[in-house]
Amino acid sequence: MSAAAVCLATMGAIVAFGTAVGFRAGARVRMDLEQWTVGGRGFGVVLVFLLMAGEVYTTFAFLGASGWAYSRGGPTLYVPAYLTLAYVVSFFILPQLWELGRRHGMQTQADFFAQRYGNRTLAALVCVVGLVCFVPYLVLQLAGVGIIVSVASYGEVGRTTAMTAAALLLVAFVFASGVRAVAWVSVVKDVLMVLAALAIGIGVPLRHFGGIGPMFAALAAAHPTHLTMPGATHNLGHAWYISTVMLTGLGFYMWPHTFGSVFTANSADTLRRNAVVMPLYTLTLAFVFFAGFAAVLIVPHLPDGDLAMLTVVRQSFPPWFLGVVGGAGALTAMVPAAILILAAASLFAKNLVRALLVPSMSDQSVARLARAMVVVLGLVSLLLAVFSSSTLVALLLTGYAGVSQFFPGVLLGLYSRRVTGAAVLAGLAVGVATALTLMLTHHDPLCGVSAGFVALCLNFAVTLAAIPFTRKPT
Amino acid sequence: MAQLPGTSPARRPSLAAVALALIPCTAMCFTVPLWDRLTPFVCGLPFNLFWLIGWVLVTPLFMWGAYRCEAARHRADGSDP
Numbered sequence: 001m002s003a004a005a006v007c008l009a010t011m012g013a014i015v016a017f018g019t020a021v022g023f024r025a026g027a028r029v030r031m032d033l034e035q036w037t038v039g040g041r042g043f044g045v046v047l048v049f050l051l052m053a054g055e056v057y058t059t060f061a062f063l064g065a066s067g068w069a070y071s072r073g074g075p076t077l078y079v080p081a082y083l084t085l086a087y088v089v090s091f092f093i094l095p096q097l098w099e100l101g102r103r104h105g106m107q108t109q110a111d112f113f114a115q116r117y118g119n120r121t122l123a124a125l126v127c128v129v130g131l132v133c134f135v136p137y138l139v140l141q142l143a144g145v146g147i148i149v150s151v152a153s154y155g156e157v158g159r160t161t162a163m164t165a166a167a168l169l170l171v172a173f174v175f176a177s178g179v180r181a182v183a184w185v186s187v188v189k190d191v192l193m194v195l196a197a198l199a200i201g202i203g204v205p206l207r208h209f210g211g212i213g214p215m216f217a218a219l220a221a222a223h224p225t226h227l228t229m230p231g232a233t234h235n236l237g238h239a240w241y242i243s244t245v246m247l248t249g250l251g252f253y254m255w256p257h258t259f260g261s262v263f264t265a266n267s268a269d270t271l272r273r274n275a276v277v278m279p280l281y282t283l284t285l286a287f288v289f290f291a292g293f294a295a296v297l298i299v300p301h302l303p304d305g306d307l308a309m310l311t312v313v314r315q316s317f318p319p320w321f322l323g324v325v326g327g328a329g330a331l332t333a334m335v336p337a338a339i340l341i342l343a344a345a346s347l348f349a350k351n352l353v354r355a356l357l358v359p360s361m362s363d364q365s366v367a368r369l370a371r372a373m374v375v376v377l378g379l380v381s382l383l384l385a386v387f388s389s390s391t392l393v394a395l396l397l398t399g400y401a402g403v404s405q406f407f408p409g410v411l412l413g414l415y416s417r418r419v420t421g422a423a424v425l426a427g428l429a430v431g432v433a434t435a436l437t438l439m440l441t442h443h444d445p446l447c448g449v450s451a452g453f454v455a456l457c458l459n460f461a462v463t464l465a466a467i468p469f470t471r472k473p474t
Numbered sequence: 475m476a477q478l479p480g481t482s483p484a485r486r487p488s489l490a491a492v493a494l495a496l497i498p499c500t501a502m503c504f505t506v507p508l509w510d511r512l513t514p515f516v517c518g519l520p521f522n523l524f525w526l527i528g529w530v531l532v533t534p535l536f537m538w539g540a541y542r543c544e545a546a547r548h549r550a551d552g553s554d555p
Binding site for chain 1: 484485486487491492495498499502503504506507510511512515517518519520522523526527529530531533534537538540541544545
């Protein structure tokens with residue numbers, strides 16, 4: 001058997017195994033979206049930890065973070081910083097959100113905005129922005145699968161073919177199973193990912209340089225500026241680092257699906273304790289970085305940094321190991337993508353179309369519309385993935401610039417008695433418009449500051465300024 | 475859906491908990507110009523990477539402190555700890 005065949009066979013076996021585990025676990029429980037999103041509000045510390053930790057280990061953490069370590073250098077350090085700070089911030093947001101959710105039976109992010117502010121336009125805008133931000137996230141996952149399959153097949157399967165296959169599989173997976181299975185597939189992929197990251201992060205430097213220390217010494221000697229900011233870029237300096245860490249740290253739990261995972265916990269205290277220990281989970285990222293940095297010396301001049309991790313694995317390990325890494329990586333991309341696509345489709349059909357436009361819609365029509373949306377979203381993401389050349393990190397940051405704009409509405413909604421729906425709406429509209437304009441006109445970063453952060457500051461300012469004008473006289 | 479009458483916003487966290495949480499934020503984010511440097515290498519790692527990994531490790535200690543502050547307050551008024 002050729003190396004590519006061994007590798008693809010191992011990969012296929014792992015994906016099949018993960019899927020089978022998932023179907024077996026899911027077969028016993030009938031899960032609809034509500035069941036999945038809130039899990040009966042019965043998850044304890046361990047399950048919530050697994051669920052939330054699983055959200056960290058996406059294709060992005062694996063390929064994107066190492067890809068940036070390879071192609072950008074120092075600026076990639078924003079990743080462990082933002083994840084840690086996201087958990088610190090979550091300590092002050094999530095337990096309070098959970099309390100409110102329990103009191104008022106909230107299940108989704110749209111529920112929070114609709115019930116806290118009683119403003120339909122605001123709830124609709126939150127839905128639309130959430131949906132639009134899902135798209136780069138989905139594109140990211142599909143692009144990840146494309147990269148994995150094309151490297152793992154030693155170039156025999158093209159990236160477009162791989163992404164098309166992934167998108168078809170994804171839509172089929174969603175149609176066939178809904179979201180049963182997700183928690184257990186997450187466990188399988190997390191275990192594989194952590195083991196793979198450790199093996200790669202320690203093994204690659206050891207094999208090529210005799211250890212992690214000598215690897216960094218060699219890198220520092222060959223490229224003295226690569227390891228600090230702005231690294232291999234000219235505009236990602238310290239101002240960019242601070243603004244991006246703040247933007248993404250505040251935005252981490254503002255994604256519609258991470259926000260929803262809050263309501264799975266069985267108590268506010270579970271969330272508080274989770275926030276204390278979660279930062280440790282980001283440690284694995286250090287090993288992902290080691291591999292990305294080692295690749296700078298081992299496989300220089302790759303056309304695309306996102307290829308770095310897998311290419312260096314291909315050069316350093318036997319084909320079956322590349323297959324294991326590729327399989328874990330593919331599961332890592334497929335599972336979140338399936339959840340996202342289903343969550344987005346349901347959000348669209350239920351919270352947007354039925355709740356706000358056609359209240360008389362029957363349950364069957366909602367389900368039909370949601371299924372149609374699954375296909376539409378799959379296609380749109382596939383087209384964007386094929387035709388866009390952005391790196392995985394750039395895609396993720398685009399989504400963050402959007403979802404982070406929910407933060408003022410959430411923070412003030414929890415802690416301020418004076419805030420009004422109209423003020424939050426004004427701030428959100430200004431924030432999203434600013435982020436969009438700056439990014440579409442290629443002004444990100446703006447004077448060295450992340451465009452999404454500029455938009456978030458404006459959003460906060462507009463919201464606070466609008467409160468006195470939008471309050472009803474009492 | 476009308477605005478929830480009497481949706482009381484969440485109780486604000488104690489000052490001590492916020493202060494404890496600000497320590498890792500300051501160390502990992504705002505002070506970046508002070509520690510974003512290659513040397514001295516520590517444990518074979520460039521200084522900036524070592525600094526971040528070190529703070530990832532100790533952040534749970536600060537948050538555990540914040541947790542103690544909050545838990546004590548919740549116990550004191552008899553609400554869900």
